[in-house]
Amino acid sequence: MTSGTPARSATERVVLDSSDIARALTRIAHEIIERNNGSAGLVLLGIPTRGADLARRLGERVLQADGRDDPAETLVGTLDITLHRDDLRRHPVRPIEPTTIPASGIDDKVVVLVDDVLFSGRTVRAALDAISDVGRPRAIQLAVLVDRGHRELPIRADYVGKNLPTAAAEHVRVRLAEVDGVDEVAIGRSTGEES
Amino acid sequence: MRHLLSAKDLSREEAVAILDTAATMAATQQREIKKLPPLRGKTVVNLFFEDSTRTRISFEAAAKRLSADVINFSAKGSSVSKGESLKDTAQTLQAMGADGVIIRHPASGAPFRLATSGWIDTPVINAGDGKHQHPTQALLDAYTMRRNLRGDDAIGSDLGGVRVLVVGDVLHSRVARSNVDLLHTLGATVTLVSPPTLLPVGVERWPCAVSYDLDGAIAQGADAIMMLRVQRERMSAAGGGFFPSPQEYSRKFGLDRNRLAALGPDALVMHPGPMNRGLEISAEAADSAQAVILEQVTNGVAVRMAVLYMLLGGSEGATGGTA
Amino acid sequence: MSAPASKDRSGASVAAPARGTSEYLILGATLPDGSTTDLLLRDGVIAATGAEATSARDSGVSTIDATGLVVLPGLVDLHTHLREPGREDAETVWSGTRAAALGGFTCVHAMANTQPVADTAGVVEQVWRLGRDAGWVDVRPVGAVTVGLGGERLAELGAMADSAATVRVFSDDGVCVDDPVLMRRALEYVKAFDGVIAQHAQEPRLTSGAVMNEGVVSAELGLTGWPAVAEESIIARDVLLAEHVGSRVHICHLSTAGSVDIVRWAKARGIQVTAEVTPHHLLLTDEAVRGYDPQFKVNPPLRTAQDVLAVRQGLADGTIDIVATDHAPHPSEDKDCEFDVAAFGMTGLETALSVVIESMVLADDVEFGWEDVARTMSSAPAAIGRVHDQGRPVAVGEPAHLTLVDPGSRWPVVPRELLTASDNTPFAGRELPGRVVATFYGGRATVLDATPIPIEGLA
Numbered sequence: 022m023t024s025g026t027p028a029r030s031a032t033e034r035v036v037l038d039s040s041d042i043a044r045a046l047t048r049i050a051h052e053i054i055e056r057n058n059g060s061a062g063l064v065l066l067g068i069p070t071r072g073a074d075l076a077r078r079l080g081e082r083v084l085q086a087d088g089r090d091d092p093a094e095t096l097v098g099t100l101d102i103t104l105h106r107d108d109l110r111r112h113p114v115r116p117i118e119p120t121t122i123p124a125s126g127i128d129d130k131v132v133v134l135v136d137d138v139l140f141s142g143r144t145v146r147a148a149l150d151a152i153s154d155v156g157r158p159r160a161i162q163l164a165v166l167v168d169r170g171h172r173e174l175p176i177r178a179d180y181v182g183k184n185l186p187t188a189a190a191e192h193v194r195v196r197l198a199e200v201d202g203v204d205e206v207a208i209g210r211s212t213g214e215e216s
Numbered sequence: 217m218r219h220l221l222s223a224k225d226l227s228r229e230e231a232v233a234i235l236d237t238a239a240t241m242a243a244t245q246q247r248e249i250k251k252l253p254p255l256r257g258k259t260v261v262n263l264f265f266e267d268s269t270r271t272r273i274s275f276e277a278a279a280k281r282l283s284a285d286v287i288n289f290s291a292k293g294s295s296v297s298k299g300e301s302l303k304d305t306a307q308t309l310q311a312m313g314a315d316g317v318i319i320r321h322p323a324s325g326a327p328f329r330l331a332t333s334g335w336i337d338t339p340v341i342n343a344g345d346g347k348h349q350h351p352t353q354a355l356l357d358a359y360t361m362r363r364n365l366r367g368d369d370a371i372g373s374d375l376g377g378v379r380v381l382v383v384g385d386v387l388h389s390r391v392a393r394s395n396v397d398l399l400h401t402l403g404a405t406v407t408l409v410s411p412p413t414l415l416p417v418g419v420e421r422w423p424c425a426v427s428y429d430l431d432g433a434i435a436q437g438a439d440a441i442m443m444l445r446v447q448r449e450r451m452s453a454a455g456g457g458f459f460p461s462p463q464e465y466s467r468k469f470g471l472d473r474n475r476l477a478a479l480g481p482d483a484l485v486m487h488p489g490p491m492n493r494g495l496e497i498s499a500e501a502a503d504s505a506q507a508v509i510l511e512q513v514t515n516g517v518a519v520r521m522a523v524l525y526m527l528l529g530g531s532e533g534a535t536g537g538t539a
Numbered sequence: 540m541s542a543p544a545s546k547d548r549s550g551a552s553v554a555a556p557a558r559g560t561s562e563y564l565i566l567g568a569t570l571p572d573g574s575t576t577d578l579l580l581r582d583g584v585i586a587a588t589g590a591e592a593t594s595a596r597d598s599g600v601s602t603i604d605a606t607g608l609v610v611l612p613g614l615v616d617l618h619t620h621l622r623e624p625g626r627e628d629a630e631t632v633w634s635g636t637r638a639a640a641l642g643g644f645t646c647v648h649a650m651a652n653t654q655p656v657a658d659t660a661g662v663v664e665q666v667w668r669l670g671r672d673a674g675w676v677d678v679r680p681v682g683a684v685t686v687g688l689g690g691e692r693l694a695e696l697g698a699m700a701d702s703a704a705t706v707r708v709f710s711d712d713g714v715c716v717d718d719p720v721l722m723r724r725a726l727e728y729v730k731a732f733d734g735v736i737a738q739h740a741q742e743p744r745l746t747s748g749a750v751m752n753e754g755v756v757s758a759e760l761g762l763t764g765w766p767a768v769a770e771e772s773i774i775a776r777d778v779l780l781a782e783h784v785g786s787r788v789h790i791c792h793l794s795t796a797g798s799v800d801i802v803r804w805a806k807a808r809g810i811q812v813t814a815e816v817t818p819h820h821l822l823l824t825d826e827a828v829r830g831y832d833p834q835f836k837v838n839p840p841l842r843t844a845q846d847v848l849a850v851r852q853g854l855a856d857g858t859i860d861i862v863a864t865d866h867a868p869h870p871s872e873d874k875d876c877e878f879d880v881a882a883f884g885m886t887g888l889e890t891a892l893s894v895v896i897e898s899m900v901l902a903d904d905v906e907f908g909w910e911d912v913a914r915t916m917s918s919a920p921a922a923i924g925r926v927h928d929q930g931r932p933v934a935v936g937e938p939a940h941l942t943l944v945d946p947g948s949r950w951p952v953v954p955r956e957l958l959t960a961s962d963n964t965p966f967a968g969r970e971l972p973g974r975v976v977a978t979f980y981g982g983r984a985t986v987l988d989a990t991p992i993p994i995e996g997l998a
Contacts, residue, residue, distance in 0.1 A: 323878065324762050324831075417766070421758070
C-alpha cells in the first residue's frame with residue numbers, strides 16, 4: 022500500500038495503488054489495439070483534468086505497443102465538456118478547460134474517450150455532445166480507470182481498469198502523479214461530493 | 217462577479233480569467249459548428265438607448281453562439297428621454313423573463329443605477345454608458361494586445377510592461393476611461409495623448425501619464441497605439457469649441473505616415489471604430505499590416521461570449537470559480 | 540389644504556396640552572450663552588424669565604421640563620422651496636411649513652420659482668396667505684427678480700414690496716441673473732425699499748449640462764462637471780457691482796473655498812454682502828455621487844472635502860452669515876432615474892439644525908457654539924430678510940418664537956417618516972444629533988414632544 026498523502030482523509034481506503042494503475046492502463050492499451058486492429062485511425066480524447074492525464078499515458082502505451090515512435094500529440098487530445106454539462110445552472114460558473122484536437126482531426130476516426138471514473142454517465146453524455154461540435158467520428162468508444170456503477174443514463178464503458186462496487190454515499194478519489202503527486206484510487210465515506 | 221459595470225471593478229485575476237475564457241471561446245469559433253450550449257434556455261436583452269449597431273451585433277452574436285435567446289430593444293429617440301422610463305423599461309423586460317440585461321445608455325452611470333437600484337435583479341452588462349465606461353471594449357482591446365504581443369504564451373498572462381498610447385478625445389471617451397483602468401490593472405503603462413481641451417479636469421489622478429505631444433510620446437516608444445474617434449462637431453462653438461479645425465487636429469494628433477513610421481513596424485495600431493479616416497487616422501495607418509482594427513471586432517465576439525458565460529453560465533447569484 | 544396622508548406620523552403618543560392653551564412655562568432651559576432659566580410664555584410674548592417665571596408654576600399653565608434642552612430663538616430660513624402654487628405633488632405650503640416647524644423654524648422665505656412664478660404682487664400675496672392660514676410658521680415670500688425668471692426684464696419688485704407680503708428678498712434662485720446690466724439695475728432698484736437681491740451664482744455657459752462638481756470624481760464618473768469658477772466668477776462680479784452702486788447683495792448657497800475667499804475679501808473692503816451655506820454643503824462631498832444616486836444631485840453641486848472645510852470655517856468666522864436650507868422637495872419619479880436626468884435638490888427643513896450641530900457644534904476643528912447657531916440660523920437671516928419680529932433675543936418682552944432642542948439625543952433619518960411631502964433627503968440612513976422637542980410660534984406650540992400640533996380646527 023502507498024504511504025498516506027496529505028489529501029487523504031482518515032476514513033479513506035486505498036483500492037488501487039500505483040502499480041495496479043499502471044497494469045490497468047497497460048491492459049486497456051492492449052485491448053484498444055486489439056479491438057481496433059491496431060492504432061491507425063485512432064484518437065484518444067481525455068476529459069480534463071485527470072482524464073486528460075490518463076489519455077496521455079494510455080496514448081504512450083498504445084503507440085509503444087503498436088510499435089510506433091511518433092509523438093503522443095498525434096494520437097491524444099483533450100476535450101472540455103464544461104459548456105455541455107447539464108448541471109451548469111446548479112453550480113457557480115465553472116472555468117472552461119482547453120480542448121485540443123490532434124492535427125488530423127476526428128472526422129471518420131475512432132475516438133476513444135478517456136475519463137477517470139464512470140459514475141452517473143452524465144459527463145460522458147456531455148462529452149458525446151462536445152465531440153459532435155468538433156467533428157463526426159466513425160465511432161466513439163469509452164475507456165475509464167474505474168467504473169463505480171450507479172448509472173443514470175444508458176451508457177457503458179468499452180474498457181474498464183477496475184469495476185468497483187460502491188455505495189452511493191461513498192466517494193471515489195482518483196489521484197494521479199501529474200496533479201496530485203501520487204498514483205492511487207481510494208474510496209471513502211461521502212461528504213456529499215460527487216466523484 | 218455578478219455584473220460587469222466598469223473595468224475598474226475587475227481585479228487582475230478576474231481580468232486574466234476573462235481573457236483566458238475568451239481565448240477558449242475564440243478557439244471554438246474556428247470550428248465549423250460555432251454554436252455552444254451553455255446559455256440554452258436563457259434570455260438576454262440588448263437594451264440600447266443609443267445607436268450602436270456594431271456593439272449590439274457583437275453582443276447579439278456572442279449571446280447566440282452560446283445558445284441564448286436574444287431580445288433587442290432599441291429605445292433611442294422614443295419616449296425614453298425622461299429617466300423613469302429606464303426603470304419601467306427594465307422592469308418590463310424582466311417581467312418578460314430576461315435573465316440578463318446588456319445596456320447601452322447615453323447617461324453615465326445608467327447601468328450602475330440599473331444594477332444597484334433594486335429595480336431588477338438580473339446581471340447587468342455595461343455596453344457603454346455616456347462618458348463613463350465601456351468595459352467589454354477594454355477587455356477586447358486587452359485581449360487583442362495580449363494575443364498579438366504575447367502569442368502562444370498568452371494564457372494566464374497579463375500585460376505587464378506593455379506600453380500603450382491612447383490618443384484623442386479623452387474627455388468624451390468611455391473607451392479611454394475603461395482602457396486606462398483595465399490596462400493599469402493588467403500591468404501595462406498608459407499614456408494619454410490629447411489636446412488639453414479634450415482632457416477632463418481631474419485626469420491627473422488617473423493611473424496613467426498625460427501628454428499633449430504625440431510625436432514626443434511616440435519617440436518614447438510604444439507597443440500599441442489606440443486612436444480614439446474624434447467627432448467633427450466638437451470643433452464648432454455649439455459643440456464646445458474644443459479645437460480650432462479638423463485640419464489642425466489631424467496635423468497635431470492624427471496618426472499619419474510619418475508617425476506610423478516613427479512607431480516602427482511592431483507597434484499595434486488600434487481603433488475602437490468607427491474610424492474617421494483622414495481625421496484621427498490616415499488610411500495608410502488604418503490599412504497597414506500592423507493595424508489590428510478588424511481583429512478587434514472579431515475578438516469582441518469572443519470576449520463578450522466569455523463575459524456572458526461567466527455572468528450567466530452558472531447558477532443564479534452564484535459567484536466565484538472564475539479563475 | 541391638507542397634509543398628504545402617506546406622510547402623516549402615525550402611532551406617536553402625543554402628550555398634547557389642552558386645546559386653547561396659550562400659556563407655557565418652560566423650566567430649566569439652557570440659553571445659547573449656557574445659562575439656564577425658566578421662561579413664561581403668555582399672550583405671544585416671553586412674559587417673564589427667571590424667578591418671576593418660576594412663580595407662575597402653580598397657576599395652571601402648561602409646564603415643560605426643559606432640563607438639558609437648549610432654547611433658541613425660532614429658526615429663520617432664508618431659502619425654502621415650498622413648491623406651491625404649481626407643484627403640490629412635491630410639497631404644499633401646509634406640508635412644507637409643518638415640516639419647518641418640526642425642524643425648529645418659525646419663519647421661512649418661500650422661493651419664487653413656483654408655477655406661476657412669484658413675480659407679481661398677486662402670487663406673493665397668495666403664498667403669504669397660504670402660509671398665514673396654515674399657521675405653522677411665518678411665511679415670507681421671495682419675489683422673482685425678473686419676469687418669469689426669464690432673466691430679461693425686471694419683475695414688478697416695487698409692487699411686491701408694497702403688497703401685503705411686504706417682500707424684501709428677491710431672487711431668481713434656480714437660475715442666475717447672469718446679465719450684468721440687469722443685475723446692476725436690480726441691485727439699484729431695491730434700495731428704494733431696503734430690499735436685497737439673493738443671487739444664485741452660476742455662470743450659465745460654464746455649467747451647460749453640468750450635473751456635479753467638476754474635479755477628480757466627475758472625471759472618473761464621466762459626469763459633466765460644474766466648475767467652482769462658475770460660482771466664484773459671478774460672486775466676484777456681483778460684490779463689485781454691489782460696491783459700485785452701494786447696494787446690498789446676498790449670495791445664495793455658497794459652496795466653494797474660492798467663494799469664501801471672495802466674500803471675505805469683499806467684507807474686508809466694506810461691501811454690503813451677506814452669504815449663506817446649506818447644511819448639505821457643510822457635511823457632504825462629491826464623493827457621495829460615486830453611487831450615481833440622484834439623492835446627491837443638487838445645485839450647486841456637492842463639492843470637495845477642502846471646500847467643505849472652507850465653508851465650515853467661513854461660517855465659523857462670520858464670513859458666511861447664515862445657514863439656509865435650500866429645502867428642495869421633489870417627487871420620487873424625479874429622483875428614481877438616471878443621474879443625468881434627475882432633478883436637482885434635497886429636502887432640508889427637518890434635518891438642518893441637526894446637520895449644523897453635527898458639522899459645526901460637535902466638530903473639533905471649528906469653534907461654533909449655541910450662540911453661533913442662534914446667530915446663523917435665526918437672528919442673521921431675519922436681519923437679512925428684514926423680518927423684524929423674528930430672530931430676537933430670548934428675553935422678556937420679545938415675541939415668543941422659540942425652539943427647544945435636545946442636543947443629547949440622536950435620531951435616525953427615515954425619509955418616509957419626515958413630514959415634508961417628498962422623500963429626497965441625502966441623509967437617509969444616517970443618525971443625526973439634536974432633536975427638536977418643541978417649537979413655539981408667536982406663543983403657540985407648533986411642536987411638542989417632537990410632534991406637530993395643528994391649530995385647533997385645522998387638523
